[in-house]
Amino acid sequence: MTGKFDGKVAAITGGASGIGLATAEALLAEGATVVLVDRDAAALRALTERHGAACIAQVTDLLDADSCNAMVPQILDKTGRIDILHCNAGTYIGGDLAETDPATIDRMLNLNVNAVMKNVHAVIPHMTARGSGDIMVTCSVAGHSAIPWEPVYSGSKWAITCFVQTMRRQLMKHGIRVGQVSPGPVISALLADWPEENLRKAKENGALIEPSEVADAVVFALSRPRNVTIRDMIVLPSNFDI
Template identity: 75%
Template sequence: MAESLSGKVAAVTGAASGIGLATTRALLDAGATVVMVDYDEAALTRLGGELGKNAIPQVTNLLDAESCSAMVPGILEKAGKLDIMHCNAGTYIGGDLIETDTATIDRMLNLNVNAVMKNVRDVIPHMMERGTGDIVVTCSVAGHMPIQWEPVYSGSKWAITCFVQTMRRQLNKHGIRVGQVSPGPVISALLADWPEENLRKAKESGSLIEPTEVSEAIMFMLTRPRNVTIRDMVVLPTNFDI
């Protein structure tokens, strides 16, 4: 039987668009309060007005060390507690490695890997003290197999798969569930650098999914009874072929 999320407090990074926004909406609909973490202040202001008082905006730049370190304390100051942490923010690099400059590689690894590890590290003491909590990380099907056309992105997601599954084992004895959702291609800003022809063909062939189809998987994970942990959910477009 599904557990209620009414009265719980969640934080979602990358909450102003894509999977993060879809998850925010789903959590609000389920009765949770959501701290929406994003660097886009204008988008957060607009969405806060649209989504209501239970959507609390927090401007955080996860690529800035000081801003990243202040994230969890800021959430706790605003909301008082944190039951759910959804580490969702990320970026994408496709193409051959030689086509990518090293500054872009650094930026992606800092956001996709380092920020996730730091955010999880910072929220653990609060959840351990309370003896409960859920940490969900947005990973990717690219974290389960080598995708030859995205070696940097795929490498970052392999790192996250390892991190999530080791943290699951470290934290389960403290009442904290840790899991990941691993989507295939999602219609979002992460595909902004896809060639238009590739994007068009993927849409026409049914090889992309909507952010809401990922958020539904996340909600399933979060609403399982506490004796159940969903360690990973791979969510693919039916016609996606890798």
Template identity: 60%
Template sequence: MAGELNGKIAAVTGGASGIGLASVESMLSAGAQVVIVDRDAIALKAICDRYGDAAIPLVIDLLDPVDCATLIPKILELCGQLDILHCNAGSYVGGDLIENDTSAIDRMMNLNVNVVMKNVHDVLPHMIERGSGDIIVTSSLAAHFPTPWEPVYASSKWAINCFVQTVRRQVFKHGIRVGSISPGPVITALLSDWPPEKLQEARDSGSLLETSEVAEVVMFMLTRPRGMTIRDVVMMPTNFDL
């Protein structure tokens, strides 16, 4: 994998932890310069101290519309170009709809859907002008199955899956590839509300993915020949599918 992304500039939202951090680390290992976008300034500093100049911290609160609108301009100001955008930032609301807090629903839908749409909207003029680019969105297995225990979260991923599939068809003529990754349960902070016994049972049965396994799929998508688009990849622990 070393050198496969030499000369590329990438940006990963929600890049200070979980799938985002694993994606960042894989791209850095492949030779890319990576802008790590997160609201956690302390975590960003620690990561960038570890990886040096190839890792560029960018503190942005994507849920602040004014701050969100500065994402692409700031990246271009820092790096001059952007070859890869991994829209990974997201949040989770699970459980019965009647028990969900409506403000949490608003926040999650904004981050999982609206922010992704705005980030992609803002990067497209730059990529169209250059005639090339890769956009990857972190979706979920929940985008492909009406998951009864998480109707709000699943709905956000169904929406963003439709967005990815339709935008891809609009922009492929400009040399831009758009795809999504749809992992099943991954060991990240999004599982923090799982009951401890359920989480332990899933770990013991091999029913969870590692973030590094998801990052490997991201790299597979990015390193295909330009004439090939991996439009969406569903991945899950084999035992989860039983």
């Protein structure tokens, strides 16, 4: 522990598991106060008990408009500031588009795209007033390559890549850095919808990475000097062929 983030407050959506939790634990180890944002109140309660006062629970359902809109004001009421917003929450749809129902498409786009845009929109006035801040978004290698077995998911991540890079240009004049991390397949619940054969081959070939390995990339990007922006980090398993 070197205290790279002493005095900093980070808010992480989807913070109760996977990449969000791994990033939270990495930032806590470096001295940050971390607000875990998730809809799973029981998981948040257990995590805050485990990690102590520097770990703060924020129960938010990003698919509920009122809950989503209240997220940033509620975090500011608890902490007084947000230095880092990591928009990490997301969901996954795989398979042929014809096999997906419209309600599932709506849910995924609302979480993967709309919630990210709304969370960023909500934090801009606070960060602009302070003249500083970091916004990090969990994207995917699917936002850089058209993956044939996940057209809806891939489409959502292409949208996020565009959004992040346009917001980076809009906000840099206010001292706000905006970037994304784009992992390949990560061992997490999101892989449950992968085609069984693809998942089996990935496991056998070592073509999966751990959430902590993505968290390492996020911490690297956030810890750069203020004159350096890491606009995107693509983090792949060495044996992943895309």
